[in-house]
Amino acid sequence: MQWHPDLFQGDEKKAAEKKFIDIAAAKEVLTDPEKRQKFDNGEDPLDAEAQSHGGYTLIIKYLNQFGYMDKMPKNMSMTSPQMKSVVTDFQRFMGIEETGTLDKKTMDMMNEPRCGVADNLSLRTNRHYNMNSNRRHRRYTLQGSVWPKKNLTWKVTQYSTRDQLRGKDREVDRLMEYALHEWSKNSGLTFVHEKGDKKAMIEIGFKVKDHRDGNPFDGPGKTLAHAFFPQFGGTTHFDDHEQWTISGRPGVDLLSVAVHEFGHALGLGHSDNKDSLMYPTYAGKRTQLKKDDINGIEMLYGKRQQKDTTFLDTNERQKPNVKSVAPDLCSDFRIDAADCNALDECFFFRDDYIWRISDDTGIYPGYPKMISDIFPGIKGKVDSVVTDQNSGRTYIFKKNKVWVFNEPMKKAVRVDDTIENLIRGLETPYLDAATRWGFNGKIYFFRGDEYWRYEPERVSYPINRRYPKSIQSWKGLPDKVDAAMFWPKTGKTYFFKGSQYYRFNDISSSVDRANPPFPRDVTKWWLKCKTARLEDSNDINEIPECDHKNCNNYNESNDPNAKSFFRSVSNSFAKSVNKFLNLFKH
Ligand SMILES: [Ca+2]
Ligand SMILES: [Ca+2]
Ligand SMILES: [Zn+2]
Ligand SMILES: [Zn+2]
Incomplete structure (x- = not known):
């Protein structure tokens, strides 16, 4: 074990990088x-x-x-x-x-x-990157060390104490696994979560200020995280003074930073290619490796043999293909429920089936599946599904019953419980829809022309007695909606009814005014259905910069009208606005 972490401690680690x-x-x-x-x-x-x-x-x-x-x-x-x-x-x-x-x-x-990792490693190693050369292509750099084997272990040894991550150790574990998977799916590496007392090869911790590795953190902002290259042990640290977020709410996106840092822990330096995930500065939520990153990791560990597997796919046993028997959403769109979970994995539910929705709209490869493949024990049509971002738990409602899952593909932690029993103050024989509202992160339930607000952290009155209220406070929404979901991709909340959907504007507290207006057809604007090309519809006249060649490139994920307020202003400002408006809304 030439590069065992134990061999490099204290001063040697210190020598690797200097203070920021x-x-x-x-x-x-x-x-x-x-x-x-x-x-x-x-x-x-x-x-x-x-x-x-x-x-x-x-x-x-x-x-x-x-x-x-x-x-x-x-x-x-x-x-x-x-x-x-x-x-x-x-x-x-x-x-x-x-x-x-x-x-x-x-x-x-x-x-x-x-x-916090240096950009130019050549001054110390005298190789790999010559700052003065006129390189033809901007690309990745290699630090010079690699792990001697391809099966690596990892573990979080110190969790965050920040409010927004406290009590979410399970979600943080899952997020780290997800981030590591981003590298393994593009290389020959595999990662195993070390759960016992055994030391893991890549140890992950949330630290503040001086934490005894020679690279003190610096409070909020500036340096967000750092990681040691394989020869120095692969240890990965996150500055616990940052406003980490795992749910698409304002803050520093932990998953994006984790994917970047693990690149260092595996041997990559910084890339001078702005598109690369290994570019030194933080650029908001970016979690998928780019060509440059993939070239880099393949250079170190070789290509992966079998490509195109997803995180969920590798974590489940092979499930039978149900595509031929499941309804075709493109020819007949209607859903029972929709939800994005704590790791931004988004799903549509209908009858016995589940579709995962990809970030650029469209259906994920390998879907539909049976709902029970992802949520064991759930059979038949569900009424509504929602994930509580604070606990990471997914609630699945059917009639007056509810199931609770800590994470997908694991057994439910509450089975066939009643709504009244689990959610005090919510007395209803069924629900139409449930979602967290992007605006305040709270959970809302809808039925007919009424809605409730649910605050799980309030033990005695999780549902205020003032509810239910009239759905008319959600200006522009119809009653009896089919499904609702917060979509982290745009930071907006969506409502589905029949074959159409509504995008909700958090600031005006009404359905978004846009061209073309809402409701819009899901098959045209969301699912990239071949049978419903925008080109063939009148909608193209409404889209700015759309001519007959490129209008099919527009969809809900890149609609120029869909700029999210919270993505475009500073976090602290958005937070204070949020706090202020919260007093008056819903
Ligand atoms: Ca910092
Ligand atoms: Ca429903
Ligand atoms: Zn870095
Ligand atoms: Zn550190």
Whole structure:
């Protein structure tokens, strides 16, 4: 075991990477208009003030931390040729204009939340990436070490203490498994969850500030996470001061960061290709490996023999193909229920069957399946399905009965319970639909022209006595909806009735006003049905930039009208708006 983690501890790990220094102070200095002006003129306004402000020093430390300078220079002027070349290297790697000066774009880039691993590893290893070469293609880098075997074990040794992840150890485990699977499905690697006391090869932890590995974290923002390369043990740490999210709500998407960090734990460095998941800065929710990442991992561990399996597929035994007997949603769309679970796996339910919906709309390969393949014990038509994002549990309702699953493909933890018994205050012989509302994360139940709000964390009155209320508060919604679901892809809540669907606007608290208007046909706008091409319909006249060649590229996942409010503003702002509006809505 040449690279056993135990062989590399303390100082050796410390030697692998250096400290990342907060550069906020530098930013502050540079936002001063007068100093800004001097910068833009190529002068060095900070030289004399380096002692008092520390701004220049922090920039130097950033460039040093991330591998652009070998060591801390004693007296390197901002305008020196060496400094210019270092800044140019940084700009080249990040793919911004190579001015050689600390212009606004460069400073903004230094303030982006990012991974704590250095970009340029060649200064330390003297190979693999030459910053000064004019490489023809932007692509992945390899650190230089690999795991000596292809069957690896992993374990979370320290869970998050953040409110939004507390008590969700099971979901976090499942998320890590999912993130590792993203790499194994594109390589010959397999990962086994080490559950006992045995040490795992890749150990995962949520840490804050100095956590004794030589790479202290830095509070909210800036460095989000880091991981050690195989030769240094593969340990992967997440900064527990970040607003981690696993449910598509505002915050830093844990799954996206985990996929990136595991790339390092497997031996990949950063890529200078902006599309790559291994690009150093955080770019929102991005969980699928790109061509560049796949090329990198294949270079290290070889190609996977059998491709195109999904996470759910590899976790279940082979199930019989039911496609020939299941209803065809394209020719006759109607569903009983819809739900996206804690890992953003989204499903439509109808009769005995279940369809998984892919991120770019359309039906996932291998579906439909029997509902009982995914939720053992569920037979026949269900009324509604909803996953509580706080507990990660999926509730399946049939008439006045309810089943509760901790996760797909495992046995239910509550079987055939009654609604009244499980959800105090909800007295109903059946439900039409259930969803969490993207706006506040709470669960809503619908029946006829009424609805209830459910807050599982309120033990004595999970359903306020003011409910049920009239569905008219959901402006534009019809009564007797078939199904409802929050779709993390767009961050919006959707309602289905017959062959049509409605998209709900959280801010106006009404059905979205859009072209073409809602309700829209599911087969045209969601399922990519061959028989219902947009080209053949009048809808194309309503879509901006749509001509007869490209209009079939439009669907609910990329509808230019569907920009989500919460995706486009800063998290803290969205949160405060959320809090404020919450007082008045529903
Ligand atoms: Ca941080
Ligand atoms: Ca229903
Ligand atoms: Zn990284
Ligand atoms: Zn660490």
